[in-house]
Amino acid sequence: MMINIDTKKFAKAWINSWNSHDLEDILSHYSDDIEVTTPMIKMAIGLESGTLKGKEAVANYWKKAMEKVPDLYFELYEATEGINSVALFYKSILNKKAIEVMFFNNEGKINRMFAYYTD
Template structure:
């Protein structure tokens, strides 16, 4: 799963929403505290709504860079946690993005946890 996390971060660093979405189910359930401010709800339902949210969020920022620190994978639960350092418009913070995969290898649910801004 380290290679998945590396590809995921590289897609974000290119701002390639479609490459990130390629790993998600059409009926994805995605929860993030940032979504509340951008999309008006903390939980996003469906790939198109997630695409709209991410495109709106990217349009509102200048620079973005994710650096994966480590990944935690539980194969019996098909759960992945990507722990990474996020730098957005010069603000650093630690993030954990937790994903649950279906039997076909697509992300069925994801939840993002943000740490304190200014870690770097």
Template sequence: MDIDDAQRFAARWEASWNSHDLDRVLADYAEDVVFRSPFAATVVGTDTIVGKPALRAYWTAGLARLPDLHFTVTGVQVCLDTVVINYHNEAGRPVSEVLRLRDGLVVDGFGAYGPTPR
């Protein structure tokens, strides 16, 4: 993956999330995906989500809690099979999504969160 590929992926990722269409979002994730989030434990009882069905359940519950969810990509980095998407969420909080891909699909990822704006 090069930076142009990563930027195209990030633009699609942003548009998918902002559509709130989980089928569209999940189209970029492998069936055996592993995703880690500090917020998952409060939503589904574990901070590590394994498999696309479990990821769908987590994000379905998450979107229900955040109906105004909106992401604005602020930067993209790439390293071999990994893309880092820097963005601000609907609360203005900076986040970095680190996603490792295999055959064009996310197989492993996590979000790293900055401070909530005051």
């Protein structure tokens, strides 16, 4: 089933949620069965797969990450769209550039996300 996502509106809301540091607001974009894969997970907690599954596990990870990086601030460079997905290119933590590819379920919530970072 195709869903209709306003990519620019979503990107702005997603960036604003992260920059607010409001975990509940951040989590509002994600489904309960979210699967997040990022090298930051491997780096931060040593999980070799770099993948966390489920909103609770992801929320715990993000809460700890935001405590470690209290001045977290993302700057959007570009938002692109795909089939039931978006990819955001933005300035991330540690002055890294990031691309996050997010896939949406039928309710318009992110249920899979892959992140990529520059060195």
